[in-house]
Each structure stands twice: as structure tokens, then as C-alpha cells.
Amino acid sequence: MSQQSITPELRQWVAEQIRLGHLPEAVIEAMVQAGWKEDLATSALDGALQTRRARAPNSAALAAGPASGAGERMPGLDLTQSPRRIDAGDRWVDVIATLGLPRVVLLGGLLSAEECDALVEAARPRLARSLTVETRTGGEELNPDRTSHGMFFNRGEGELVTRIEQRIARLLRWPLENGEGIQVLQYRPGAEYKPHYDYFDPVEPGTPTILKRGGQRVATLLMYLNEPTRGGGTIFPDVGLEVAPVRGNAVFFSYDRPHPATRTLHGGAPVIEGEKWVATKWLREREFV
Structure with a gap:
């Protein structure tokens, strides 16, 4: 040859x-x-x-096998003309970088500095040790791999949350009602979230119970609310990518099937100095109830 x-x-x-x-x-x-x-x-x-x-009808659809049940349509930005900025309704958002597999888009200026600060202050009094979904039972549990503190806003809870959710729905072209409530997390020095997948493992016995609330997760939007002095990046080990936490920026990634072939293994690297605040929006196949 x-x-x-x-x-x-x-x-x-x-x-x-x-x-x-x-x-x-x-x-x-x-x-x-x-x-x-x-x-x-x-x-x-x-x-x-x-x-x-x-x-595919949506340029953000992943190419690693059949869809997870959401059909061919997937949440994602319209990147067909390689835009530098995208109109999110009440705000223009910068497209900083994209990756094909996994489908990752780094966004600049999704949130204003004032919105970041307001989310942190609204979340601070309600923080508790973060839990993870327990797919064996469909409940929640403390997980030593996740050492952050966090809380959830209900969808549509107040003007600030509603405004951000509407912006996300327009930007990602996905129904607002298909999103889980925004979760805010605080990572103190040494805190981390070891590499994991955001979809629910189909082989676990508790997954059918979880899916009743809106089907599988199909995408994640992680928004950075502050900037730790050192550490705290979002890592994608399968592709050697690390996203630095910059206030107001966000990283979006989607996964069209609950399988490692999507290469969406990711984690939060340990915070070395300072603290990290992030807000996460998970998108489901159907209306989340």
C-alpha cells in the first residue's frame, strides 16, 4: 500500500x-x-x-452511531455558516472554538458579569454537599468523586433564571421545557469532579425510573460564574481537551446516544487556588417534569 x-x-x-x-x-x-x-x-x-x-438536519448532531431516542434532531447552535457570533435573543454570544467529535462548542460572553454575580449570590444560602444520580435505584447519593457544594433552581424561578433559560433555549434551538433546572456548584480548593458521563447508563436498573421525567439527557451547557486563580478547568480526557474557566463563558457538548462512543467523558479538574463557581444546564429528549 x-x-x-x-x-x-x-x-x-x-x-x-x-x-x-x-x-x-x-x-x-x-x-x-x-x-x-x-x-x-x-x-x-x-x-x-x-x-x-x-x-443531518441539525449541524450539532453527533456522528457516533444511532440516536438515543431523540430522533435525528439534537440541541445545538447553528454553525452552518461558521459564524463568529450568534444572536441569542437578548445578547450576542461569541463562538470561540468548536470540536467535531465529541461535539464541543466553546462560547464567550454567554452571561454578563452581573448575571454571574447574581447567580452566585442567589445560590450561596442554599448550598449543600453535591449529590449524584444513583442509577441503581433512580435516587441520589453522595459520591466521593464529586466534592463540590451545589443547589438547583427550579425552572423559571425568578426573572434572572427565566431570562437565562430563554437565552439558552434560543441559542441551542431546544425547547425551554426540555431543560432541567439550572444547577449552581461551588468548588473550594481541592474540590473536583472526576471524569464521568452525563447521560444515564441504560444498563443500570434505576435508569427507567429516571427517564420517566423527560427521557435521556442529550446535551450539557456548563457556564463559568467566576475564575479560580489556578486549576478548575473542564477536561475531556478522550480528546486531551481542557477548557479554562472564564467568567461569563460556557462550554456546550452533546451526546446523541448513551454510549462512550460519543467521547463525552469529562470532569472538573481540582481547584488548586481560589474557588470555582459554575452553573450547569442539562437538556433532555422531552419535557422535563
């Missing part, structure tokens, strides 16, 4: 592997073992993913 090229047959084979839900790393490894050069294998995979996204 001294003269290798990406043939239509190769593209078709790669597209079929993606459709079947094989991990991108596994597809590349299989090609390399068959004698293809790694850079060519990577290019073939990227091309197949781009083609799949272009054919």
Missing part, C-alpha cells in the same frame, strides 16, 4: 463502522492493522463524520 488514497470503498466501509456504533479509536486501529497509514485512517474517519453531520 505504498500509494494509499481514500477511495469511495474505504469511505463506505468507515461510514458503516460508525453507523454500527464502533468507537473511532477502534475504527482507526482496525485500519492501521490492515496496513493503512494512521494519518490517512484519521482523515478517512474525519471525512465520514463530517459527511454524516452535513446530512
Whole structure:
């Protein structure tokens, strides 16, 4: 294979592997073992993913296998014309960077400094040790992997929360009622959230109970409310990405199926100095009740 090229047959084979839900790393490894050069294998995979996204009605749809039940439509920004800024209704939001797989978009200026401060002050009196969803039972539990303190606002709780939720719904083109309430978290020095997935594991016995409230989670929007002096970045280990916490900025990522193939493993790195405040908005397939 001294003269290798990406043939239509190769593209078709790669597209079929993606459709079947094989991990991108596994597809590349299989090609390399068959004698293809790694850079060519990577290019073939990227091309197949781009083609799949272009054919989807929403450019933010992931390309790693069949949808999770939300159909082909997924929450996401309209990035078809590679805009630098997007109109979110009452505010223009900057598009700083995008990543194809996982589908990650870094946003600038989603929240004003005043909105960040107001969320922190409204949340502070209601903070408690953060819990995680217990997928074995459908309830909640303390988890040593998550050492933050937090609280939830009810959806539509007050003018500030309502304004931000409406902005998010327009920006991500997803029904407001399909969003969970905004969660605000405080990470003190040493606090972290070890890498995890936000979707609910389908094999766990408690997941059917959780899904009754609105189906699977399909996307996450993480908003930074302040800036720790050191540490506290949002990490995506599968792709070696770390997003610095900058006040008012946000990182959006989506996952069209509850499977590691989405490469949405992520975590909150330990805060080394200072403290970190973030607000999280999870989006569901259907109306969250």
C-alpha cells in the first residue's frame, strides 16, 4: 500500500463502522492493522463524520452511531455558516472554538458579569454537599468523586433564571421545557469532579425510573460564574481537551446516544487556588417534569 488514497470503498466501509456504533479509536486501529497509514485512517474517519453531520438536519448532531431516542434532531447552535457570533435573543454570544467529535462548542460572553454575580449570590444560602444520580435505584447519593457544594433552581424561578433559560433555549434551538433546572456548584480548593458521563447508563436498573421525567439527557451547557486563580478547568480526557474557566463563558457538548462512543467523558479538574463557581444546564429528549 505504498500509494494509499481514500477511495469511495474505504469511505463506505468507515461510514458503516460508525453507523454500527464502533468507537473511532477502534475504527482507526482496525485500519492501521490492515496496513493503512494512521494519518490517512484519521482523515478517512474525519471525512465520514463530517459527511454524516452535513446530512443531518441539525449541524450539532453527533456522528457516533444511532440516536438515543431523540430522533435525528439534537440541541445545538447553528454553525452552518461558521459564524463568529450568534444572536441569542437578548445578547450576542461569541463562538470561540468548536470540536467535531465529541461535539464541543466553546462560547464567550454567554452571561454578563452581573448575571454571574447574581447567580452566585442567589445560590450561596442554599448550598449543600453535591449529590449524584444513583442509577441503581433512580435516587441520589453522595459520591466521593464529586466534592463540590451545589443547589438547583427550579425552572423559571425568578426573572434572572427565566431570562437565562430563554437565552439558552434560543441559542441551542431546544425547547425551554426540555431543560432541567439550572444547577449552581461551588468548588473550594481541592474540590473536583472526576471524569464521568452525563447521560444515564441504560444498563443500570434505576435508569427507567429516571427517564420517566423527560427521557435521556442529550446535551450539557456548563457556564463559568467566576475564575479560580489556578486549576478548575473542564477536561475531556478522550480528546486531551481542557477548557479554562472564564467568567461569563460556557462550554456546550452533546451526546446523541448513551454510549462512550460519543467521547463525552469529562470532569472538573481540582481547584488548586481560589474557588470555582459554575452553573450547569442539562437538556433532555422531552419535557422535563
